[in-house]
C-alpha cells in the first residue's frame with residue numbers, strides 16, 4: 220500500500236498504484252544467473268483515504284516459477300448454468316499463455332478434472348468428473364483460451380446458510396507438452412444459480428433476504444496486514460449474529476468497489492482514475508470471479524457525479540467493463556443522492572441506496588419512488604444505519620435525540636420488496652472516527668475494534684438469527700448516582716413477549732410490537748440489585764437473562780476465542796485472549812478500567828492488545844492496556860518451530876491476576 224514498484228538488479232520492472240489490487244509482473248528477462256536482487260518500493264501518500272489504508276507490504280508476495288507456457292494470471296474461469304438440484308452445466312475457460320519472446324507456436328493439451336471439496340477438511344475429495352480434453356496452439360507472446368463444458372448430475376450446490384450449504388468444487392487444470400505435464404493450476408469454485416428481480420435475490424431458486432454488513436479491510440489492532448485467523452474471527456462472529464452477506468467497503472479484498480472521492484482527501488484514487496480505472500476494475504473482477512459467494516459487483520460509492528451526465532457516462536463505461544469480464548453477475552453502485560429519473564440510476568443493474576431509501580436527507584426520493592420507476596430492478600440498501608456507539612456506554616436521560624427508536628426516522632420494515640441491507644458497519648475499523656475526529660477508530664461497528672459485541676449485536680441477532688434462544692438486557696446495573704432516578708431498561712430478544720423484574724418486582728409483561736425491535740421499560744427507577752427478564756415465544760418460555768449490580772473489581776479472568784488451548788507454530792496462527800475484570804462472584808464489572816500488564820512465558824509473543832475504546836491512543840503493540848468497560852484483549856502468536864507451551868499472564872494493581880496456557884502444536 221501503495222504505488223508499488225518492483226526492481227530487479229536495480230532495474231525497474233513495473234508496478235501498480237492501487238494498493239488493493241493484485242498484480243503480476245514477468246521477471247524472467249531481468250534475471251541473471253546466480254544471485255539476483257529483488258526490491259519492492261511502496262509509496263503511500265499522506266491524505267490518501269478517509270479511513271486507515273496502511274502503509275507497507277500487507278498482502279502476500281509470491282515468486283512463481285513456471286514453464287514458459289503456462290496458465291495465465293487469473294487464468295481460469297468456471298461458471299455454471301441450467302442449475303438445479305438434479306443437474307448443472309459447468310463451463311471452463313483456460314487462458315494458456317506462451318511467454319516466450321521468440322520461437323514458433325507451441326501446441327499444448329489442456330485437461331481439467333473436477334473434485335468435490337470436503338467441507339470439513341477443505342481438502343479435495345471425491346472425483347466429480349473431467350472436462351473434455353482440448354488443444355491450444357499458442358504463438359510466442361500470445362494468450363489463447365481453451366474452453367469446455369461438463370454436465371454434472373446431482374451437483375452439490377453452493378448456497379448461503381442456514382437454509383443451504385456452501386459446497387465447493389476444485390478444478391485442477393493441467394497443461395501437457397509432448398506428453399509431459401508442464402503446468403498444474405487449481406481453482407476453487409461453486410455451482411449455484413442467481414436470479415435478481417423487483418422483489419429481491421434468489422439463490423438456487425430460494426429467496427434470500429440480505430442480512431449484510433459493510434466491512435473495512437483492517438483487522439482491528441492488527442492493522443491492514445492480512446491474517447486468516449483474524450479474518451475468520453470477524454466473519455464467524457458476524458455469522459453468529461445471523462449476517463449472511465458482506466459488502467467489502469470500499470475496496471477489493473485480499474486475494475472485492477472503488478472508493479468514494481472524498482472531499483478534502485487529496486491523494487486518493489481520483490488522481491489516477493483516468494488511467495487506472497479500467498485496469499483496476501478488470502484486475503478486481505478477474506481475480507475474484509470464481510467465488511460463488513459474490514453475487515454483485517459494486518464499482519462505485521457515493522460518487523459526487525450521481526446527478527451529472529458525465530457521471531452517467533463514466534458509470535456506463537465501467538459497467539460495460541464489468542459485464543465484459545463477467546456476464547453472470549449484476550452490477551451496482553452505492554448511491555446516496557440519486558433519483559429515480561437520473562440517468563445514473565438507469566445504468567446500474569441493481570439499485571443500491573446508501574441511507575436515502577428511507578427518505579433520509581432532504582426528505583429525498585425513497586424506496587417507493589425507485590420502485591415506481593423500476594418495478595423489475597432489485598432494490599437494496601448498500602448502506603444502512605451508520606449508528607455510532609461505544610460498547611457499554613449509556614447516556615441519560617434516554618430521549619429521542621440520543622436514543623432514537625428504530626423506525627422513528629427510518630423505514631422499519633415497511634418495504635417488503637427491498638432485498639435487504641448492508642449495515643454500516645459490522646466491526647469498528649481504524650480511521651473515520653466520525654463525529655469525534657480526535658479518536659483513533661470508528662464508532663459505527665456492531666462489534667467493537669477488539670471484537671467485543673456492542674448491545675446492538677443482540678438487536679441484529681434477535682432479528683437475523685431468530686432461532687437462537689436469546690435475551691440481552693441493557694444497560695448494566697451499576698448506577699450508584701442514579702438511585703431513585705428513571706433508568707430505562709431495554710431488552711433485545713428473539714422471543715415475542717417479555718416480563719422484566721427488578722429485585723423480584725415485575726415491571727410488566729410486554730408484547731413485541733410490529734416494527735419494533737426491542738422491549739422497552741422506560742419508567743424503571745434505579746435501585747441496586749438484580750434485573751431479570753423472562754421471555755416467551757408463542758406463549759412458551761423462551762430465554763432468560765440477568766444483569767446484577769456488581770461488587771468492586773476483584774480479579775482478572777482470561778478466556779480464549781473458541782476456547783482454544785493450542786496454537787500452531789506457523790508464524791501466522793493467532794489466539795485471541797479476552798480479559799474480563801470481575802468481582803468476587805464472577806460478574807464482569809462494567810465500569811472497571813484498570814491498567815492491565817500482559818506478559819508471555821515460552822516461545823510466543825503478544826502481537827497487540829486492545830480494548831475497543833476508540834479514544835485509546837496507546838499504541839496497539841503495547842503490553843499494557845487499560846480495560847474498557849470491564850474488558851480487554853491480547854492477541855498471541857507462537858514463534859515458529861517451537862513445541863512447548865506458552866503462558867500468557869495478565870496482572871493489574873490490587874486485583875488477582877490470571878494466566879492461561881497454550882500448547883504449541
Ligand code: GAL
Pocket residue numbers: 469479520521553555573602605643651653
Ligand atoms: C457513508 C459512506 C461510508 C462511510 C459512512 C460513514 O456515506 O459511504 O464510506 O463514510 O458514510 O457514516
